[in-house]
Ligand SMILES: Nc1ncnc2c1ncn2[C@@H]1O[C@H](COP(=O)(O)OP(=O)(O)O)[C@@H](O)[C@H]1O
């Protein structure tokens with residue numbers, strides 16, 4: 001385990017929202033290894049966002065426990081917990097009235113970094129996510145969708161957190177830009193080695209980016225937790241088989257493995 005990554009353990013976690021009869025997550029147990037990308041995937045309403053938000057206590061679980069590096073999230077304050085983790089989401093996320101630089105600097109400023117250190121970090125992050133230094137002075141409305149999503153990722157990385165929570169971070173953009181951001185994210189992650197919990201409903205994105213994939217079924221039940229290869233070759237049940245679309249996927253997966261190999265060689 002590298003010091004720049006954290007483990008996350010879901011230990012028999014359940015969540016039922018007060019106003020609903022059925023749980024959103026039922027008895028979820030899985031371990032997210034340090035330094036790996038773990039994908040939460042499933043159809044809409046299967047509890048992906050709920051599972052992720054229990055990690056930083058935007059949602060509190062009803063039963064069970066979540067431990068980050070062995071410490072229960074219930075023993076930490078929500079504010080401190082959120083400052084210690086990066087969080088990137090599909091919608092909004094950026095403050096419209098703040099410049100790109102101020103958006104990226106949100107958490108470092110909350111942590112009390114001095115001005116020079118914040119400025120240097122913002123410059124470093126813009127470069128890391130492939131944006132021109134001049135972007136720092138722009139406002140979110142002056143950026144393209146793809147640029148905004150890069151800023152979202154830069155902001156999540158700003159304080160160099162060991163753990164990143166990403167909820168469909170490349171969701172609302174065109175397929176070509178999306179595919180480029182996925183590729184850049186994968187390379188960035190090979191270099192940074194963070195622990196990443198990544199929510200998506202796109203199986204191609206999951207197979208492309210995940211070291212491990214947790215498939216949730218309707219009702220918030222874990223159907224399978226496996227590597228991309230295991231998921232494709234031995235789906236645990238008919239639901240996973242259909243969700244992954246085995247026959248269609250195997251050829252496609254061989255192709256993705258090639259893409260990954262080429263990426264690692266580059
Ligand atoms: N704040 C909330 N209050 C009540 N029910 C909610 C709330 N957030 C989500 N739910 C319900 O919990 C279930 C899982 O939602 P969610 O975690 O957003 O799923 P996903 O991210 O997989 O689409 C859904 O049935 C949803 O309607």
Ligand SMILES: [Mg+2]
Pocket residue numbers: 048049050
């Ligand atoms: Mg969601």
